[in-house]
Amino acid sequence: NRPAYIFDLDGVLVDTAVFHYQAWKRLANQLGFDFTVAQNEQLKGVSRVESLEKILDWGGVSKTEAEKLALAQQKNDWYLEMVAQMTASDLLPGVLDFLGQASSAGKKISLGSASKNAPLILEKTGIARFFDAIVDGNEVTLSKPNPEVFLCAARKLGFPPEDCLVFEDAEAGVAAAIAGGMDVIGIGEEGALPEANVLVSDLSKLLQEK
Numbered sequence: 001n002r003p004a005y006i007f008d009l010d011g012v013l014v015d016t017a018v019f020h021y022q023a024w025k026r027l028a029n030q031l032g033f034d035f036t037v038a039q040n041e042q043l044k045g046v047s048r049v050e051s052l053e054k055i056l057d058w059g060g061v062s063k064t065e066a067e068k069l070a071l072a073q074q075k076n077d078w079y080l081e082m083v084a085q086m087t088a089s090d091l092l093p094g095v096l097d098f099l100g101q102a103s104s105a106g107k108k109i110s111l112g113s114a115s116k117n118a119p120l121i122l123e124k125t126g127i128a129r130f131f132d133a134i135v136d137g138n139e140v141t142l143s144k145p146n147p148e149v150f151l152c153a154a155r156k157l158g159f160p161p162e163d164c165l166v167f168e169d170a171e172a173g174v175a176a177a178i179a180g181g182m183d184v185i186g187i188g189e190e191g192a193l194p195e196a197n198v199l200v201s202d203l204s205k206l207l208q209e210k
């Protein structure tokens with residue numbers, strides 16, 4: 001029963017993993033190698049630049065810094081073509097009601113995401129209004145599992161870490177929350193995220209009875 005809630009974006013509020021997958025796969029194929037769903041799993045919570053580094057590594061390809069910049073830009077352009085089509089129907093189950101109940105209950109709410117596209121996605125899906133603070137990949141340099149993104153969100157909301165509850169779907173994100181001294185609700189299938197305090201398949205499982 002914490003006064004402050006911090007939400008990861010991709011995989012917790014919206015299902016963008018498949019968009020990331022398609023854009024990275026297109027890039028990998030263009031470079032002459034494949035990119036699997038299992039590899040995509042390992043990129044959850046990982047920043048765009050670090051994701052690219054891993055993919056090039058997996059493909060056994062090396063690129064200059066300037067080329068990497070262009071490749072990351074290309075991937076993001078393809079990703080944004082898909083994001084442009086997003087609406088409230090792309091929210092994961094229970095998200096709208098859960099955010100509504102939390103804000104009615106007086107919770108302070110922040111985003112804690114590695115994505116630089118977070119503000120756009122919150123606008124497209126119509127949930128920006130629920131957020132008292134936003135911390136995303138535009139202002140945080142240290143990637144999860146470093147706790148910086150969540151500590152920064154706690155600071156913006158004006159609460160110490162122990163008053164914050166984090167909602168995460170990535171292993172690295174759960175580790176980041178724990179490193180920051182916060183409890184964490186894992187979003188995932190049974191058996192996933194063993195370090196999370198509680199595991200649910202989606203936010204609809206946490207709704208108060210009406």
Ligand code: BG6
Nearest residue numbers: 010044045046048114115116117
């Ligand atoms: C995270 C996703 O939320 O954001 C990662 O889980 C993604 O897959 C990262 O790479 C960065 O996203 P973006 O939108 O800045 O490319």
Ligand code: MG
Nearest residue numbers: 008010011169
């Ligand atoms: Mg996520």
